[in-house]
Amino acid sequence: MNPEISRPWAQREARLASDACRDIDELQGECTVDQRKIRCVAFAKARRFVRQAANSGGVAAPVSESFPRKKIPEHPTSRVDIEVRSGVAFVEPPVGGAE
Amino acid sequence: MTVGRRLAALKRALEAQSEDVMSCARRLLEEPTGPLVLAGVVLQRREVTLLRVASLAMRDANHEDAWTGWALLLMPPYHQDLTTNLNVLSGVCSREVWRDPASAPILSSLLVGFVDHALSMPPIIAERTIDTLGAVPPVALDAFDASRLQDIARRASSVIDAVEEVEIREDLQGSIDTALGAHSPPRPILARSVQVLRARLPIEPGSTEASQLAADASEFLDAYLATVPFGPTPRVLQRVRVISTSRRRPLDDTRIWPAASAWGRFFRDGMLRNSNLDVQMRPAGARPGSFVVDQLVEEQQPPTSILKASDNLFGVLDDTEKVAPAAWRALLDVLSSNDLAVEVRHYWGTTKVAPLKLSRQSIRARRSAIGRAPSSHVESSDVPQADRLEKVFRVVDVVSDGNALSPESLEVVGRQVNYYKRAAKILGLLEEDDTLAAAGRHFTRLNTEDRMRSAAVLFESCAVGEAWISWFGGTTLLDVDPTSAEAFLRERTLGLSGDTPHRRARTLESWWASLTPFHYSREAK
Numbered sequence: 001m002n003p004e005i006s007r008p009w010a011q012r013e014a015r016l017a018s019d020a021c022r023d024i025d026e027l028q029g030e031c032t033v034d035q036r037k038i039r040c041v042a043f044a045k046a047r048r049f050v051r052q053a054a055n056s057g058g059v060a061a062p063v064s065e066s067f068p069r070k071k072i073p074e075h076p077t078s079r080v081d082i083e084v085r086s087g088v089a090f091v092e093p094p095v096g097g098a099e
Numbered sequence: 100m101t102v103g104r105r106l107a108a109l110k111r112a113l114e115a116q117s118e119d120v121m122s123c124a125r126r127l128l129e130e131p132t133g134p135l136v137l138a139g140v141v142l143q144r145r146e147v148t149l150l151r152v153a154s155l156a157m158r159d160a161n162h163e164d165a166w167t168g169w170a171l172l173l174m175p176p177y178h179q180d181l182t183t184n185l186n187v188l189s190g191v192c193s194r195e196v197w198r199d200p201a202s203a204p205i206l207s208s209l210l211v212g213f214v215d216h217a218l219s220m221p222p223i224i225a226e227r228t229i230d231t232l233g234a235v236p237p238v239a240l241d242a243f244d245a246s247r248l249q250d251i252a253r254r255a256s257s258v259i260d261a262v263e264e265v266e267i268r269e270d271l272q273g274s275i276d277t278a279l280g281a282h283s284p285p286r287p288i289l290a291r292s293v294q295v296l297r298a299r300l301p302i303e304p305g306s307t308e309a310s311q312l313a314a315d316a317s318e319f320l321d322a323y324l325a326t327v328p329f330g331p332t333p334r335v336l337q338r339v340r341v342i343s344t345s346r347r348r349p350l351d352d353t354r355i356w357p358a359a360s361a362w363g364r365f366f367r368d369g370m371l372r373n374s375n376l377d378v379q380m381r382p383a384g385a386r387p388g389s390f391v392v393d394q395l396v397e398e399q400q401p402p403t404s405i406l407k408a409s410d411n412l413f414g415v416l417d418d419t420e421k422v423a424p425a426a427w428r429a430l431l432d433v434l435s436s437n438d439l440a441v442e443v444r445h446y447w448g449t450t451k452v453a454p455l456k457l458s459r460q461s462i463r464a465r466r467s468a469i470g471r472a473p474s475s476h477v478e479s480s481d482v483p484q485a486d487r488l489e490k491v492f493r494v495v496d497v498v499s500d501g502n503a504l505s506p507e508s509l510e511v512v513g514r515q516v517n518y519y520k521r522a523a524k525i526l527g528l529l530e531e532d533d534t535l536a537a538a539g540r541h542f543t544r545l546n547t548e549d550r551m552r553s554a555a556v557l558f559e560s561c562a563v564g565e566a567w568i569s570w571f572g573g574t575t576l577l578d579v580d581p582t583s584a585e586a587f588l589r590e591r592t593l594g595l596s597g598d599t600p601h602r603r604a605r606t607l608e609s610w611w612a613s614l615t616p617f618h619y620s621r622e623a624k
Contacts, residue, residue: 040266041266041267041270044264044266044267045267045270048226048262048264048267049227052221052222052223052226053181053223055221056223059181059182059185060148060180060181060182061151061182062121062152062155062182062186063185064155064186064189065189065227068230068234068270069189069192069227069230069231069233070230070233070277085121086118
């Protein structure tokens with residue numbers, strides 16, 4: 001498995017929080033059992049971050065967040081990163097719009 | 100030259116709202132004064148988009164002076180923008196931020212206030228703050244004392260309790276436990292560190308835009324560092340620059356201290372009258388050149404209230420209802436007679452109030468506008484509350500004999516000592532520094548009757564006497580109806596309320612009754 005798997009996106013509209021959570025689910029699914037185990041809390045916190053961002057109207061770029069903030073001593077490179085390089089991301093769907 | 104080109108590129112990217120802003124900011128940070136210049140642009144433009152970029156670009160800056168940018172990012176007033184807060188919290192986890200032993204204690208001190216603010220933000224920020232506390236190197240927590248850390252832990256608990264996911268709750272609690280475990284007793288910030296950092300700041304602007312921006316950013320840092328010896332929490336600093344307007348008269352003590360004293364009295368009285376803030380000032384430092392005096396401005400109200408009040412005061416200088424007229428006039432007189440101008444600035448974190456500049460021309464124009472007419476209003480501090488004139492005269496005798504003013508020496512109860520001392524100052528017998536004034540020294544040579552004759556003149560020409568006669572429409576004390584004292588005080592004295600005008604009126608009536616038999620007009624008749 002690629003040691004750095006990612007789900008980049010580039011779109012005109014702000015990325016929906018639900019899409020971002022699906023991205024995270026898929027990334028987690030691509031991990032091996034051991035990788036998932038190490039990153040269990042990191043994935044949960046990344047999802048929570050996206051949901052909280054949606055509750056606040058999304059986050060504006062540039063954002064570069066790592067989960068966990070502190071490196072895991074035995075696995076210093078094991079983490080989940082979220083980067084927003086441009087625009088706004090992790091918003092709720094527009095009222096009346098389809099998800 | 101390169102820094103200028105990189106600054107220009109950043110500004111072009113900002114104007115074009117280009118995605119190159121981040122790369123331009125990063126390139127600027129590679130320059131020797133990069134962090135200060137970038138901070139200068141941020142402070143100049145005050146745009147949230149630039150703040151977001153700068154806070155993230157700073158995270159990756161491997162720069163000797165990165166502390167300057169971090170200090171400014173951690174200073175109040177704190178930003179409410181989510182991205183900026185996320186990026187600052189993320190950045191302070193970098194060990195690079197804390198590697199300079201001189202600046203690390205300063206940054207730790209500023210982090211205390213920032214954490215306090217960030218914990219009160221929405222959960223997305225509050226939870227990341229808790230993550231940050233568990234991820235920063237121990238040196239970052241050096242300024243957090245045990246009680247502060249316990250308070251943070253208590254507030255964090257309520258944030259953690261609201262999290263539904265058990266594994267996240269445990270992870271957040273682990274971060275707090277890490278912070279508590281890594282904590283050691285706070286180390287005092289060494290004065291030497293402050294000196295070293297201030298010496299590294301390019302306060303004087305050069306000829307380029309970049310150097311001007313760096314100097315602008317340095318101004319805030321220098322103002323904060325001037326307050327650090329009094330405690331790490333950012334406080335309001337008042338910087339009074341005294342400038343000689345005469346080339347033939349270099350600054351010396353005989354001109355600086357009267358000006359500083361007149362300024363202090365005007366500012367305290369004006370803040371009290373205009374905004375009901377009873378400020379105290381504490382000397383915080385001084386520098387030669389065009390002499391600069393730094394003072395902490397202290398009050399029970401938050402720093403933002405002090406800044407707002409001083410801004411208000413500077414905006415109403417020509418409104419005698421709102422400034423303290425006697426103190427304002429005294430300040431203008433002192434500055435004018437000593438060929439001085441002043442510039443006054445207030446700083447708190449990255450905020451500063453538009454400066455007050457009293458140049459030779461504006462002092463002249465304002466003195467002319469005030470004219471030599473008697474003041475129509477008086478300060479509450481210029482209204483005596485000491486009925487018995489013989490005890491006012493005793494103040495002079497006690498000071499003249501070199502004895503201490505006390506309830507015993509004046510034969511009054513404790514609180515009245517200050518009342519009688521103040522009364523002696525109101526009549527001009529005692530200086531503000533409690534030494535005998537010329538009139539007081541003269542008094543020591545007079546018998547009781549001559550003291551009364553002299554005091555009648557002094558009362559008539561002091562601020563409250565002059566205003567009372569003017570209000571009544573008279574020329575001398577003899578023209579005034581003594582029973583009008585209370586009405587006069589209620590109408591023309593700001594800062595007196597409740598029963599106070601009634602009590603103070605008794606003093607005026609008493610002085611009038613005691614002194615008018617000795618008035619020069621009556622005796623001449």
